[in-house]
Amino acid sequence: VTWAADNKTIFYTSKNPLTLLSEKIKRHTLGTSADLDVTVYDEKDNTNYIGVGKSKNDQYIFIQSEGTLSSEILYLNANDPNGKFKVFQPRIENVLYSVIPLEDRFLVITNDKAQNFKVVETPLDKTSIENWKDFIPHRQDVLIQGVDEFKDFLVISERKNGLSNLSILNLKDKTTHDLDFGEATYTVSPSINEEYDTDIVRYGYTSLVTPSSTFDYNMKSKEKTLLKQQEILGGYDQDDYVTERLFATATDGTQVPISLVYKKGTKQDGSTPLFLYAYGSYGMSMDPTFSSSRLTLLDRGFIYAIAH
Secondary structure (H helix, E strand, O other), X not given: OEEOOOOOEXXXXXXXXXXXXXXXXXXXXXXXXXXXXXXXEEOOOOOOEEEEEXXXXXXXXXXXXXXXXXXXXXXXXOOOOOOOOEXXXXXXXXXXXXXXXXXXXXXXXXXXXXXXXXXXXXXXXXXXXXXXXXXXXXXXXXXXXXXXXXXXXXXXEEEEOOEEEEEEEEOOOOOEEEOXXXXXXXXXXXXXXXXXXXXXXXXXXXXXXXXXXXXXXXXXXXXXXXXXXXXXXXXXXXXXXXXXXXXEEOOOOOEEEEEEEEEOOOOOOOOOOEEEEEOOHHHOOOOOOOOHHHHHHHHOOOEEEXXX
């Protein structure tokens, strides 16, 4: 359910009673019968999943229809709930896109001619693909996984050399900086950030030696605040363990990143037992995270490694 700006109109998904697929978006006005609800969108392709939501700046209602390889978005001013949704860009085979409204333009995250995705910008009144201009160009060595927008900042979730990363872009002065986590290998991702007009981004962080943690980061002052960290029962001292990141050269020359962790003092002369783990289906990276149950293995002299 998504509220329009008038506090009396809601948009919601409606499922097919037999297939249970969400196939319609409907509009309901408080105080009226559900029999009077209007269908504002009807998805004809049953391989697509649909949903409805509001932009973080509360200006737009978005309907998103997405399949595995293509997507389509419709949009409506949240102050005009009885208006007609417009197609942002008609679906194109093998092209995915998502939309972020700023004060003066739309940003679009897309894989159009960009295998690792890129960010383009387009005017508020000219949204079709021929008007898209590069904002963050495609990079061969960096995957863009998502963008969190704020009034004065963008937080770009990236993956470089297989490692997750948060890059901060100041929309006023166009400067960028990456967060420094002080460890060689880790996992980081934005948490829930519903507030638009703020300089604070909340994110989750963990590594092979750092328990799951939640931080607030002031994008203006660049100060971090630890809000909560997973408690490890029985006592745990992070300084007793070491984490590293190595690269192994595959037979075709590919550099495969490896994250590993061991207890300080563990021999590295080829005689130490090693537990090597790997997984990589569905384009999913096995990111390094903390595990309390792994500690007993490390305390008995094992090295634990993940081949990414």
